Amino acid sequence: MNSTRQKQPILEVNSLQVEYPVNNSGGFRRKNKPAVIDVSFKIFPGECFAIVGESGCGKSSIIEAILGFVQAKRGSILFENQDLSKLSPWSFRKLRPLIQPVFQDYNQALNPRMRIGDIFKETLPVHLRDSQTDQLLASVGLSREILNYFPHQLSGGQKQRVVLARALSVNPTLLLLDEPVTSQDLSVAVQIVELLISLRKTNNLTFLLVSHNLSIVQLLADRVAVMKNGQFLEQQPLAQLLSDPRHNYTKTIINQTVAS
Amino acid sequence: MKILPSNALKNRSLSSGYAAIGLVFLFLLLGPLLTPNNHTSQDLSVSLQAPSASHWVGTDYYGRDVFARLVYGGRITWLVAIAATLIAVCIGTIIGLFSAYRGGWIDLVVMRLVDVMLAFPKLFVVLLIVGLGASSINLLIWVLALFSWMEIARIIRSEVMSQKNRTYIKSARALGFGTPRILFKHVLPNILGPIIVSSVLLISTIILVESGLSFLGLGIQAPNASWGSILNDGKIDPLGTWWLSVPAGLLILTTVTGFNLIGDGLQQLFDPKKSL
Numbered sequence: 001m002n003s004t005r006q007k008q009p010i011l012e013v014n015s016l017q018v019e020y021p022v023n024n025s026g027g028f029r030r031k032n033k034p035a036v037i038d039v040s041f042k043i044f045p046g047e048c049f050a051i052v053g054e055s056g057c058g059k060s061s062i063i064e065a066i067l068g069f070v071q072a073k074r075g076s077i078l079f080e081n082q083d084l085s086k087l088s089p090w091s092f093r094k095l096r097p098l099i100q101p102v103f104q105d106y107n108q109a110l111n112p113r114m115r116i117g118d119i120f121k122e123t124l125p126v127h128l129r130d131s132q133t134d135q136l137l138a139s140v141g142l143s144r145e146i147l148n149y150f151p152h153q154l155s156g157g158q159k160q161r162v163v164l165a166r167a168l169s170v171n172p173t174l175l176l177l178d179e180p181v182t183s184q185d186l187s188v189a190v191q192i193v194e195l196l197i198s199l200r201k202t203n204n205l206t207f208l209l210v211s212h213n214l215s216i217v218q219l220l221a222d223r224v225a226v227m228k229n230g231q232f233l234e235q236q237p238l239a240q241l242l243s244d245p246r247h248n249y250t251k252t253i254i255n256q257t258v259a260s
Numbered sequence: 261m262k263i264l265p266s267n268a269l270k271n272r273s274l275s276s277g278y279a280a281i282g283l284v285f286l287f288l289l290l291g292p293l294l295t296p297n298n299h300t301s302q303d304l305s306v307s308l309q310a311p312s313a314s315h316w317v318g319t320d321y322y323g324r325d326v327f328a329r330l331v332y333g334g335r336i337t338w339l340v341a342i343a344a345t346l347i348a349v350c351i352g353t354i355i356g357l358f359s360a361y362r363g364g365w366i367d368l369v370v371m372r373l374v375d376v377m378l379a380f381p382k383l384f385v386v387l388l389i390v391g392l393g394a395s396s397i398n399l400l401i402w403v404l405a406l407f408s409w410m411e412i413a414r415i416i417r418s419e420v421m422s423q424k425n426r427t428y429i430k431s432a433r434a435l436g437f438g439t440p441r442i443l444f445k446h447v448l449p450n451i452l453g454p455i456i457v458s459s460v461l462l463i464s465t466i467i468l469v470e471s472g473l474s475f476l477g478l479g480i481q482a483p484n485a486s487w488g489s490i491l492n493d494g495k496i497d498p499l500g501t502w503w504l505s506v507p508a509g510l511l512i513l514t515t516v517t518g519f520n521l522i523g524d525g526l527q528q529l530f531d532p533k534k535s536l
Contacts, residue, residue, distance in 0.1 A: 067430070067433075067434055069430060069433070093436050093438070094436065095436075096433075096434055096435065096436035097435060097436045099434070100434060100435075101430070101431065101434050103427045103430070103431070105427045108426050108427040108428055109427040109428055109431055110428055110431075111428045111432075111446050111449075111450070112428070112450065113449040113450055114449075122435075122437075122445075123435060163431070166431070166435075170435055170436070
């Protein structure tokens with residue numbers, strides 16, 4: 001861990017605040033409800049940083065803010081030392097492939113009207129298309145015949161593998177994993193986690209993992225932040241968090257994981 | 261896509277719609293082969309003759325063959341309706357797509373413009389413009405299109421709103437795709453169903469408006485014919501010269517009902533939840 005800490009962080013989030021408008025009083029007064037409050041963290045190249053917390057605590061909002069889908073109310077997000085909020089839309093678009101999300105909802109993550117082959121065609125350069133498609137499919141454990149299928153003809157596990165392969169096709173450095181295995185059954189979830197572990201090694205990837213499930217986090221993460229009601233309660237290396245949790249809420253999560 | 265005739269037989273609305281439109285289409289396509297008469301040549305010696313072997317649907321005041329006029333008039337009615345619909349759908353689709361996808365103040369301004377356009381009584385505005393301008397088929401097509409795109413834009417907007425927060429659109433944005441690519445390659449193919457349904461329904465609306473204008477003498481001008489202007493020819497003595505009003509009226513009825521049935525049928529196929 002010490003060696004990674006001496007490197008420049010790949011992602012640095014400082015005092016991030018994200019708010020969503022909520023209508024009350026029959027829609028006449030608009031109020032903002034904070035979803036993320038003063039969150040700061042750094043992720044170093046090659047590591048897996050995880051955020052654990054219950055549903056609705058603001059984990060996914062952090063990912064949405066990093067991707068630029070929601071505007072941060074306050075704070076900054078630096079990717080490879082570039083402040084994302086200060087980039088022009090064009091520069092941000094150029095940089096986008098380096099940060100790839102893998103969403104929880106794999107059923108909606110692929111365009112239902114496109115064959116899998118066409119989905120890969122969109123991101124791969126023409127002259128390398130065949131060889132790179134083969135390479136990508138092999139890396140996520142899929143066969144070539146799925147290229148002719150539409151997303152609805154694939155199983156949940158296959159869809160999530162296609163989503164991973166598509167994300168890898170643009171050579172990202174940072175993967176944002178938003179509950180990547182939550183909707184899968186246990187055997188598929190284990191396969192996807194194993195796949196993520198091997199992809200991280202072979203492709204030299206950095207992960208930001210968001211999950212409500214500490215068991216999944218334990219398998220992947222180097223450092224973990226515990227989040228509740230939009231705030232980080234604590235962040236520590238995984239081993240330290242498990243052996244010496246500082247916050248009661250963290251203890252509750254650990255106990256629940258052990259019990260299950 | 262289940263809009264091909266082979267699959268349509270299972271859907272009653274769609275099959276009856278296809279049958280009605282198919283019959284009228286065949287009539288318009290093959291009509292000129294069935295009659296030697298020209299739709300514009302006048303012969304006052306045979307004015308207002310009832311149907312006979314030489315004039316299957318009789319003649320009008322100027323002795324013109326009504327069968328030929330129904331065929332050529334129908335072609336013009338269809339041309340105007342389809343051309344105006346295509347233009348309206350293109351305008352409505354582009355405006356609806358960008359307005360919804362961009363959101364914010366652009367969406368707000370565009371949708372208020374749509375509200376204002378929709379608040380105008382369409383028929384009267386079209387009447388005014390066509391009445392003031394030099395009447396021509398091109399003008400008619402453009403005026404009808406420019407007052408018909410708003411409904412399409414609204415439908416497209418609501419469909420895009422429901423698609424744009426789906427994960428596959430977010431993934432496309434995250435991959436760095438540009439807005440035109442996301443809209444035309446990802447969003448548009450997923451909302452084609454509602455676009456096709458509303459286009460088909462718009463054709464029948466425009467046929468009715470065009471027929472109304474021509475009936476009032478503001479649409480297609482003589483010597484050209486349209487079903488509306490043929491109805492107008494028969495209005496002085498509808499019972500005495502029934503061959504002027506009844507066949508034209510039946511053709512308008514069949515066409516409008518046919519397109520509406522196809523629209524309903526397609527709606528049922530694309531979105532079974534919305535059908536009764």
